[in-house]
Amino acid sequence: MESGVLKYGIIGVGMMGREHLVNLYHLRTEGVAVVAFADPHIPSQQLALQLAHSFTWPIKVFSGHQELLDSGLCDVLVVATPNMTHHRILMDIINHSKPHHVLVEKPLCTTVSHCKEVVDAARKRPDILVQVGLEYRYMPPVAKLLEIVKGGNLGRIRMVSIREHRFPFLVKVNNWNRFNINSGGTLVEKCCHFFDLMRLFVGANPVRVMASGAIDVNHKDEIYDGKVPDIIDNAYVIVEFDNGSRGMLDLCMFAEGSKNEQEISVVGDIGKGEAFVPESVVRFGTREGRNDIQTIKAKDQRIKYAGLHHGSSYLEHLNFLSAIRGKGEKAPSVDLQDGLVSVAMGVAAQLSIEYGRFVSIDEVMNELRV
Known part of the structure; x- marks a missing residue:
């Protein structure tokens, strides 16, 4: 070489x-x-x-x-x-x-x-x-929306809503991703991406998490070594941040009939922005109303290979x-701190479903079980 x-x-x-x-x-x-x-x-x-x-x-x-x-x-x-x-x-x-x-x-x-x-x-x-x-933060429409937010076009961000409506988990080697003990749970394995994006959009750290989720459709008829998968296939998650902002995740993994797999909405005190994947469209406007909305087709000329994640x-x-x-x-x-916090948010969400209450990030970081 x-x-x-x-x-x-x-x-x-x-x-x-x-x-x-x-x-x-x-x-x-x-x-x-x-x-x-x-x-x-x-x-x-x-x-x-x-x-x-x-x-x-x-x-x-x-x-x-x-x-x-x-x-x-x-x-x-x-x-x-x-x-x-x-x-x-x-x-x-x-x-x-x-x-x-x-x-x-x-x-x-x-x-x-x-x-x-x-x-x-x-x-x-x-x-x-x-x-x-x-890597979701590098997707062209997401990166463009982040740029709009950081440019102050929407004002102080108060709410972030991320919807992922998609297909079920793919089959992996030895079916390791069918069990929470291996994956960390759906809200850690899949959704750490979205919790990372929420932190970026609001420019703050999470304080507490409330979630509701279940296994309603997928994997119920699958058995591996005598065990039925225990990963959830849908959830709503609410995250409160230390600057007063809030985030919400809407996850459904039996929603193949979606035009976009991810829809991200970011609302500040003077405007709103949206990103759509894989459509790669970004829209944003102010509180002046619908006549003020701009639509952008997001591209990044540096991408030589789109692959599985849109470049x-x-x-x-x-x-x-x-x-x-x-x-x-x-x-x-x-x-590594980004990696740690995104996992902590997912763990808090998984525990919130189990406990039926808000779970604080401090509880998770200090590994309390109450």
Whole structure:
């Protein structure tokens, strides 16, 4: 490999790991190459190898992440393994003698305590950059709406409403995503993206969460090793923030008949903005009324590969690459604290459904069970 090329390794080459592989291939002109990956699942290995060979990238294959770490082949690692494995893998990477920069898929970990352990360990390794894969903030319509909000066009943000109406969870290796113990629960696994966006839009931190959700349609007739899946398939979640703003999530995972999978509404004291995905349309206007509404088709010319997430994974890699090449002068835009808080919000929502009451973020952060 020529000098100056950043050598990437991918840990976990299931669907999302292979998506990262393709994104990195489209970034090859930026001086990156994938040189290794690790995955114990042979079918995933084979699919990833086929991709790598089609890119004419020579790849070293490992069955476990520790062997990949010890090989010393990589400068940067992408962790795209099942959620419940993130903690162990991240701790092994951070504690390894050779520094590796890391992009870890969301959620950071499945529990707040594991997230906090990773945050604490990473503080002792200033030679390592860690970015969390909350890439929805890079989707062109979302990024455009954030720009409008930050420009003051809507005034002080008071309410954020995010609707995700979509298809059920996809089938994953060994069906790991069918159980809360593995995924952290639907509101952690899927919705940490939206809790992250709420924080960005309101510019504040969450105080308490109230949620109602259930398993109403999906996975009820599925059985794995004698167990029926326990992940919820719909929910409403209300989040109160420390600046008085409120957010609401409306999640339904049996709503394939939707024009847009995500609809985001942000309302300030002087205006309202909306973003629609995958339509990639942004609308915003003031309280003067409907005649004042502007409509924008959101695009980002930098995107060379749209992939599964409308180009956001490509932009995520571009952003992380910039942070790495900045040699620590610029922190990753999605840091470990963002990862921790987004998980804490999801955990609070899951507990709120269980307890039937508001759950404070302090309770979750201090791991109280009352």
